[in-house]
Amino acid sequence: MKWEEYLVPTSLEEALAMLEERQGQARVIAGGTDLVIQLKKKEVTARCLVDVTHLDELKGIELEDGFIRIGACVTHQELASSILIQERAAALAEGASQVGSPQIRNMGTVGGNIVNAQPAADTVVPLMALEAEVEVATAKGTRRDPLGGLCLGPGQCTVDSTIEILTAIRFRALGPNQGSAFERLAKRKALALPILNAAAVITLNDGGDTFQDVRLAVGPIGPTPSRAFDAEQALRGAAVETQAISAAMRLAAQEAQPRSNPLRGSQEYRQEMVKVLLRRSLERALQAARGS
Amino acid sequence: MEKMTTQTLTMKLNGEEVTVQVKPSALLVEVLRDELELTGTKVACGEGECGACTVLLDGVPVNSCLVPALKAQGREVMTVEGLAPLGELHPLQKAFVEHGAVQCGYCTPGMLMSAKALLDDNPNPTEDEIRLAISGNLCRCTGYAKIVEAILATSAG
Numbered sequence: 001m002k003w004e005e006y007l008v009p010t011s012l013e014e015a016l017a018m019l020e021e022r023q024g025q026a027r028v029i030a031g032g033t034d035l036v037i038q039l040k041k042k043e044v045t046a047r048c049l050v051d052v053t054h055l056d057e058l059k060g061i062e063l064e065d066g067f068i069r070i071g072a073c074v075t076h077q078e079l080a081s082s083i084l085i086q087e088r089a090a091a092l093a094e095g096a097s098q099v100g101s102p103q104i105r106n107m108g109t110v111g112g113n114i115v116n117a118q119p120a121a122d123t124v125v126p127l128m129a130l131e132a133e134v135e136v137a138t139a140k141g142t143r144r145d146p147l148g149g150l151c152l153g154p155g156q157c158t159v160d161s162t163i164e165i166l167t168a169i170r171f172r173a174l175g176p177n178q179g180s181a182f183e184r185l186a187k188r189k190a191l192a193l194p195i196l197n198a199a200a201v202i203t204l205n206d207g208g209d210t211f212q213d214v215r216l217a218v219g220p221i222g223p224t225p226s227r228a229f230d231a232e233q234a235l236r237g238a239a240v241e242t243q244a245i246s247a248a249m250r251l252a253a254q255e256a257q258p259r260s261n262p263l264r265g266s267q268e269y270r271q272e273m274v275k276v277l278l279r280r281s282l283e284r285a286l287q288a289a290r291g292s
Numbered sequence: 293m294e295k296m297t298t299q300t301l302t303m304k305l306n307g308e309e310v311t312v313q314v315k316p317s318a319l320l321v322e323v324l325r326d327e328l329e330l331t332g333t334k335v336a337c338g339e340g341e342c343g344a345c346t347v348l349l350d351g352v353p354v355n356s357c358l359v360p361a362l363k364a365q366g367r368e369v370m371t372v373e374g375l376a377p378l379g380e381l382h383p384l385q386k387a388f389v390e391h392g393a394v395q396c397g398y399c400t401p402g403m404l405m406s407a408k409a410l411l412d413d414n415p416n417p418t419e420d421e422i423r424l425a426i427s428g429n430l431c432r433c434t435g436y437a438k439i440v441e442a443i444l445a446t447s448a449g
Contacts, residue, residue, distance in 0.1 A: 004317070029360070032358055033340055077352070101429075104340055191427065
């Protein structure tokens with residue numbers, strides 16, 4: 001775990017230059033709550049750490065032209081307590097409020113949660129349902145990628161932290177007739193990895209009786225956070241009725257292929273719980289969309 | 293082994309400016325305990341699971357076993373030693389003693405720092421808010437009830 005240099009750049013250009021000069025030997029560090037553990041266990045090695053938490057481009061939560069832009073170094077605590085996030089992307093505030101512990105939430109960042117690429121990351125699952133995209137700064141310029149394609153498998157992210165920097169997350173803020181919610185199942189209420197988590201983002205028609213759009217995300221039921229596309233499609237255009245919701249939840253459970261895991265429970269149990277968690281998040285998203 | 297260069301760390305520690313030479317790979321808890329001999333802060337799991345190493349960084353609780361020391365550059369750090377002048381007890385410490393909230397004592401410094409951060413931010417918390425504030429601090433002795441009582445008693449007073 002012994003990195004020999006700890007650098008604190010003050011501009012994005014400087015940070016990218018530091019990474020480039022070290023040709024793969026340096027790595028970006030944000031809050032460090034995952035990376036330091038990985039370095040201690042030698043799961044990751046780096047000769048140099050480049051601390052990006054002082055870069056202005058990676059800070060702040062803003063509403064711009066109907067989109068919310070979140071700096072990659074915004075902490076879970078900042079997300080959970082942001083009025084803008086609570087009002088316009090509640091599922092994300094709820095997800096962030098359940099990461100780790102207060103101490104972890106004070107240091108850990110949303111960008112770090114994404115790059116760490118775990119299939120049940122508590123901010124990534126709601127961000128998937130919000131159809132977020134990310135901004136990545138590279139020596140060649142900035143690129144925008146849909147969040148959905150970023151995680152390739154546990155711990156594997158398309159953003160290469162030895163030469164690139166995830167700078168921000170962006171998604172459309174929820175408005176009238178829209179609502180979102182996040183649900184989580186774990187062995188304890190705090191400091192426990194999720195057995196399952198789920199998020200729902202819904203749009204109702206003006207009458208409030210039909211699903212105009214539904215986006216459902218769930219993890220960990222595979223190597224990456226997943227969308228429940230079959231269930232989404234079944235609900236799109238459907239009347240807001242128990243029967244339609246139940247049928248969609250059955251589709252979600254079929255689509256989800258959780259594995260038995262000594263830490264997370266049996267496949268059968270988790271498959272049943274996919275229905276329960278998605279239904280709970282859908283029902284709360286529905287209440288939010290109806291303004292109640 | 294090749295000798296590692298050091299970097300200069302200046303921080304405000306328990307109200308006083310401190311400058312220390314640290315290895316780039318030093319963690320905050322190592323600098324506090326091994327360099328500055330403030331051994332009130334404990335290390336147990338080393339993975340951010342137990343909260344024994346909790347200190348305040350700019351007023352908020354963090355796991356000092358996961359914080360590279362150089363992250364504290366130019367910032368304020370408070371450890372359990374900073375709660376009260378030598379020989380005196382902070383009201384939270386008194387309440388912990390009076391309510392039997394200390395058994396083996398290993399979690400206590402971290403518990404106190406999480407409680408201190410809570411009361412600084414919210415002087416009259418509910419029991420639920422207290423439980424949330426100490427949810428990152430494990431105690432295997434007390435069952436938490438006495439700790440919650442002690443914090444509640446301090447906030448009411």
